[in-house]
């Protein structure tokens with residue numbers, strides 16, 4: 001990547017830092033000692049586990065030419081012989097510093113941001129499809145992948161650290177990308193990962209429970225998401241149907257209602273099934289109407305499509321063109337993805353791993369099961385080392401929304417899988433729904449059992465992992481893809497029956 005060297009003294013001025021050890025030009029920036037390239041500024045950040053200052057020596061050995069840190073990092077940086085910038089909170093300035101080093105790439109891009117408990121990835125894909133339809137060269141940054149036009153890499157985080165994010169945006173500009181849609185996670189907002197980006201439009205899907213292992217309280221989780229609406233986006237789009245989200249409503253806010261509330265700026269009417277997905281009419285400001293749709297079932301996907309339309313329109317795209325793009329989007333990996341298997345049982349994999357997502361996904365699939373004259377079987381677990389409070393709520397949502405729940409494992413990580421299952425099962429059993437609940441340790445065995453218990457017409461929903469490719473047990477990630485497992489089980493059952 002072509003980067004114009006930036007003098008450290010210029011960065012010091014930008015962030016009002018105390019400088020020591022002299023001036024030098026920097027050509028890149030990283031927060032990770034293992035990723036240092038010659039010429040980089042190494043941001044030695046205090047973390048929950050350690051202080052990045054303990055890696056200054058190894059950063060210097062890899063070619064770092066300067067350090068950005070706090071007062072604890074000053075001595076180690078000077079000892080390593082590197083010039084240093086000191087501020088109270090280096091994370092808080094990392095966005096601005098990274099943007100400056102990489103030439104403020106977001107100013108040359110139409111940036112669209114999406115936050116919310118569920119629906120960020122789905123909405124991003126729909127927005128990207130709309131941007132493409134309008135002839136823009138697109139980038140996408142989110143949970144599933146990071147894409148710059150036709151260059152794709154798998155994502156490690158939903159929202160990368162500011163250092164990496166600004167480098168990605170700069171690489172995009174260099175490749176001719178003109179618009180980027182990105183998911184902005186609550187972690188990212190707290191940790192300043194998206195600081196230094198001016199959004200043409202930002203949207204908020206919904207607010208539910210998640211990540212209370214990281215945020216001290218639900219209110220702080222909400223406050224984290226609210227930061228995207230602190231004035232950094234020219235257009236703010238809010239879900240009219242979600243009271244929590246609407247706490248951020250201001251005069252200039254644009255709103256949307258999938259449930260057809262005409263009080264919203266954008267609202268949907270005439271929602272009707274079409275193949276696996278849906279068609280609907282979107283009504284916008286000034287009497288605009290757009291005939292559009294989405295290739296996926298469920299009212300939540302109408303909401304995602306409507307949000308995408310409002311964001312695109314807010315960013316200056318013709319809504320009719322945006323609507324065509326959204327309608328043409330083929331789907332989202334691992335989100336209500338139909339498994340490719342013969343037979344009369346429909347297998348669907350979905351990434352629902354929080355209560356409101358499970359409610360939404362199962363509502364969509366129950367309707368489908370009803371049309372098929374079958375029952376809805378739900379295979380579900382909860383991830384280890386994550387928000388423990390959501391586990392019973394997930395179980396409850398699963399039992400409320402389906403006819404049979406098979407409680408199993410989902411990335412137990414360092415926890416005892418049996419204890420996680422017990423929490424999910426307890427919630428499932430407490431549900432007022434009439435679902436039968438069984439527990440099967442081992443995800444493959446649970447999927448096999450779902451297929452064994454299913455009859456023609458039934459829908460099997462395997463929830464929680466979506467397009468994930470592995471099951472994390474202890475420190476190890478074992479290869480596992482729900483789509484492959486479910487297809488194999490369905491295929492094997494058919495073989496056995498014929």
Ligand SMILES: CC(=O)N[C@H]1[C@@H](OP(=O)(O)OP(=O)(O)OC[C@H]2O[C@@H](n3ccc(=O)[nH]c3=O)[C@H](O)[C@@H]2O)O[C@H](CO)[C@@H](O)[C@@H]1O[C@H](C)C(=O)N[C@@H](C)C(=O)N[C@H](CCC(=O)O)C(=O)O
Pocket residue numbers: 031032033034044045046047048049050051052053055156157158159160161185186187188214
């Ligand atoms: C809670 C959280 O997000 N933590 C992130 C944070 O960790 P931390 O501040 O505790 O850092 P630390 O481990 O104490 O290390 C301190 C510093 O030393 C540096 N270091 C550390 C070791 C080393 O060898 N060299 C080195 O330079 C680290 O880069 C860091 O800057 O900064 C680290 C460096 O960037 C991140 O890797 C780490 O992400 C952790 C691993 C993580 O799992 N994050 C997830 C939860 C996350 O961000 N998820 C969201 C939401 C997903 C969703 O919505 O589902 C996402 O956007 O992906």
Ligand SMILES: Nc1ncnc2c1ncn2[C@@H]1O[C@H](COP(=O)(O)OP(=O)(O)OP(=O)(O)O)[C@@H](O)[C@H]1O
Pocket residue numbers: 116117118119120121122123143158183205206300301303304334335336350351352353356357358360361466
């Ligand atoms: N608008 C929505 N409202 C409620 N649930 C939704 C909505 N959109 C998607 N979901 C559900 O949430 C799951 C995850 O969707 P998606 O990946 O789009 O969300 P996300 O916010 O990016 O999630 P994550 O933070 O885990 O990356 C889907 O598989 C679906 O079950």
Ligand SMILES: N[C@H](CCC[C@H](N)C(=O)O)C(=O)O
Pocket residue numbers: 353382383384386410411464465468
């Ligand atoms: N980005 C999310 C994904 C969770 C997916 C689910 N399969 C789980 O392991 O809980 C997280 O790391 O919390």
Ligand SMILES: [Mg+2]
Pocket residue numbers: 120121142143144158183
């Ligand atoms: Mg996502």
